[in-house]
Amino acid sequence: xxxxETFYGVLRAQGVTRRSFLKFCSLTAxxxxxxxDYVGQIAYAxxxxxxxxxxxxxxxxxxxxxxxxxxxxxxxxxxxxxxxxSLDYDDTLMASAGYQAEAILDEIPKKYPGxxxxxxxxxxxxxxxxxxxxxxxxxxxxxxxxxxxxxKAVIAWGACASWGCVQAAHxxxxxxxxxxxxxxxxxxxxxxxxxxxxxxxxxxxTYMLTFGRIPDLDGRGRPLMFYSQRIHDKCYRRPHxxxxxxxxxxxxxxxxxxxxxxxxxxxxxxxxxxxSTVRWNGGVSFPIQSGHGxxxxxxxxxxxxxxxxxxxxxxxGFGIEANADKIxxxxxxxxxxxxxxxxxxSAVMRARNKSHKGDASGSDQSTEKDKGHKGDQQ
Amino acid sequence: MSSQGPLQxxxxxxxxxxPLRLWHWINxxxxxxxxxxxxxxxxPPWPLQIGQPSNHYLMGDIRFLHFTAxxxxxxxxxxxxxxxxxxxxxxxxxxxxxxxxxxxWQGLWHEIRWYLFIDRKPRxxxxxxxxxxxxxxxxxxxxxxxxxxxxxxxxxxxxxxGSWQYNLFTSWVIPLFGNSQNVHTWHHxxxxxxxxxxxxxxxxxxxxxxxxxQSMVGTMVSGWRYFRDGKS
Numbered sequence: 001x002x003x004x005e006t007f008y009g010v011l012r013a014q015g016v017t018r019r020s021f022l023k024f025c026s027l028t029a030x031x032x033x034x035x036x037d038y039v040g041q042i043a044y045a046x047x048x049x050x051x052x053x054x055x056x057x058x059x060x061x062x063x064x065x066x067x068x069x070x071x072x073x074x075x076x077x078x079x080x081x082x083x084x085x086s087l088d089y090d091d092t093l094m095a096s097a098g099y100q101a102e103a104i105l106d107e108i109p110k111k112y113p114g115x116x117x118x119x120x121x122x123x124x125x126x127x128x129x130x131x132x133x134x135x136x137x138x139x140x141x142x143x144x145x146x147x148x149x150x151x152k153a154v155i156a157w158g159a160c161a162s163w164g165c166v167q168a169a170h171x172x173x174x175x176x177x178x179x180x181x182x183x184x185x186x187x188x189x190x191x192x193x194x195x196x197x198x199x200x201x202x203x204x205x206t207y208m209l210t211f212g213r214i215p216d217l218d219g220r221g222r223p224l225m226f227y228s229q230r231i232h233d234k235c236y237r238r239p240h241x242x243x244x245x246x247x248x249x250x251x252x253x254x255x256x257x258x259x260x261x262x263x264x265x266x267x268x269x270x271x272x273x274x275x276s277t278v279r280w281n282g283g284v285s286f287p288i289q290s291g292h293g294x295x296x297x298x299x300x301x302x303x304x305x306x307x308x309x310x311x312x313x314x315x316x317g318f319g320i321e322a323n324a325d326k327i328x329x330x331x332x333x334x335x336x337x338x339x340x341x342x343x344x345x346s347a348v349m350r351a352r353n354k355s356h357k358g359d360a361s362g363s364d365q366s367t368e369k370d371k372g373h374k375g376d377q378q
Numbered sequence: 379m380s381s382q383g384p385l386q387x388x389x390x391x392x393x394x395x396x397p398l399r400l401w402h403w404i405n406x407x408x409x410x411x412x413x414x415x416x417x418x419x420x421x422p423p424w425p426l427q428i429g430q431p432s433n434h435y436l437m438g439d440i441r442f443l444h445f446t447a448x449x450x451x452x453x454x455x456x457x458x459x460x461x462x463x464x465x466x467x468x469x470x471x472x473x474x475x476x477x478x479x480x481x482x483w484q485g486l487w488h489e490i491r492w493y494l495f496i497d498r499k500p501r502x503x504x505x506x507x508x509x510x511x512x513x514x515x516x517x518x519x520x521x522x523x524x525x526x527x528x529x530x531x532x533x534x535x536x537x538x539x540g541s542w543q544y545n546l547f548t549s550w551v552i553p554l555f556g557n558s559q560n561v562h563t564w565h566h567x568x569x570x571x572x573x574x575x576x577x578x579x580x581x582x583x584x585x586x587x588x589x590x591x592q593s594m595v596g597t598m599v600s601g602w603r604y605f606r607d608g609k610s
Contacts, residue, residue: 218539219549228539230558244436245427254426263422270558299557311420313563324563325420328570335574339581342493346585349495 007046031074053116056090061122065158068195073282118151125174132174162192169303194297231268265309266293408451415444502591517575
């Protein structure tokens with residue numbers, strides 16, 4: 001890869017006209033939610049900035065992030081990986097294999113120290129010295145640390161790299177650990193989701209290429225432009241939520257009318273993601289639009305917040321099928337029963353005392369009747 | 379009523395001043411509204427409604443009531459903290475539990491025995507007895523503060539990134555609990571914690587009114603505590 005190779009240079013070499021190039025810049029600006037002013041900035045960046053070397057590593061994961069990424073429509077994934085960035089290592093997409101491939105992981109950090117971006121899909125298991133995930137003969141956690149050491153920034157693709165996802169769900173036998181617990185000295189951009197939305201993934205990369213910096217992040221490291229609101233906040237079924245119109249079962253009239261899936265366990269109200277605005281598959285649809293509730297896949301620990309089909313999560317430690325309201329209801333019932341028993345005993349004791357008083361047998365309990373003659377007890 | 383210090387007559391003490399009594403009943407009403415609306419938000423019980431959403435706003439109204447009552451509850455509790463400084467000595471009992479005093483522990487032990495029907499003779503207290511004071515702090519104050527913090531954290535999700543509710547509460551509460559769903563779960567559990575407080579509080583207030591040495595329920599209405607033996 002020549003040092004000065006730019007996105008624009010690559011495009012022109014492939015016979016793309018300047019007119020098409022500017023169209024691409026406009027589309028990309030629109031996809032990022034930027035105004036027309038930014039088209040010039042994007043074009044300038046593409047013309048002048050060298051393509052960023054990207055190393056894309058895979059730990060414990062299912063490759064759904066890659067599957068999502070290659071379906072990006074705006075910009076097309078092929079434009080990103082062939083032109084905008086220089087994807088130097090990605091073991092599921094690259095042509096080379098074996099020693100040839102692994103050599104790149106040593107070469108790039110030496111050649112471009114502090115300039116390349118490390119994208120991580122999946123996470124390292126830490127138990128047994130990382131033996132649960134071996135890539136190219138070495139524990140993934142060791143490779144991850146050594147490649148991250150000279151990176152400019154790290155992108156955590158998906159719920160695995162960001163929070164841990166299914167392999168970190170209780171009881172997490174391999175001690176699968178999100179990468180921000182392993183890499184602590186680099187800026188980490190979390191792009192959670194299982195998988196993340198394709199346009200969100202390419203959007204993050206385009207933003208970093210265009211502006212030469214990482215996007216604004218929230219307190220948990222997620223890009224604000226895609227993760228600052230809940231799915232619920234922009235859901236097209238939200239008016240049904242506010243109206244109190246809910247699907248009660250999967251085949252009822254409400255389901256046919258497209259009512260809110262709140263009572264069916266939709267996790268939209270507790271999930272930060274851009275599904276209800278960006279949607280999926282080039283903006284065709286998203287889970288709620290196709291009639292199924294959100295499962296909250298971009299939230300930390302979402303596998304442990306089940307069930308997917310009830311509004312309240314199960315609370316562990318109280319047996320099967322216990323949720324906050326069931327536990328609370330039982331506790332309140334027990335206290336209520338305790339109060340009733342205590343009140344009954346109190347009444348009996350008091351009545352007995354009174355009848356003893358009537359017999360003049362004496363008791364040391366002060367009651368209303370005896371306050372006149374048994375006054376100064378205190 | 380214009381003299382300094384606790385007002386006192388031969389058989390009664392002026393314990394709860396008017397602002398404190400007013401707070402108590404407003405607070406009680408807010409808690410009732412919060413519990414009912416909160417339960418309905420988590421478990422909408424009504425059957426399937428049919429019609430254009432523009433004609434209904436049921437959940438919106440319930441949530442509005444919940445948030446309004448929550449603000450009244452929170453501002454009320456802030457006022458109550460202020461009143462602990464501005465009010466009389468009994469106004470401080472809710473927040474300051476004198477666990478460093480030996481007499482307090484002895485009193486606590488006595489009250490436990492009294493409620494277990496071991497001691498037959500109730501003691502006389504002008505303010506709260508030690509057991510009541512621990513319950514007030516441990517159940518009500520702790521529960522209320524927990525509900526306010528988790529509640530505003532959830533509210534801040536709606537008001538959005540950068541709002542003061544988000545900055546003050548959501549920004550640290552949600553990472554603390556891991557995710558928003560967990561905060562919801564704990565907010566539900568917190569509600570039941572306060573339900574238990576209300577059950578115990580109402581029962582004991584009525585029971586003490588009948589069986590102890592001093593007036594209870596009426597005191598929170600009039601402010602005056604009367605004693606059975608006619609001596610204060």
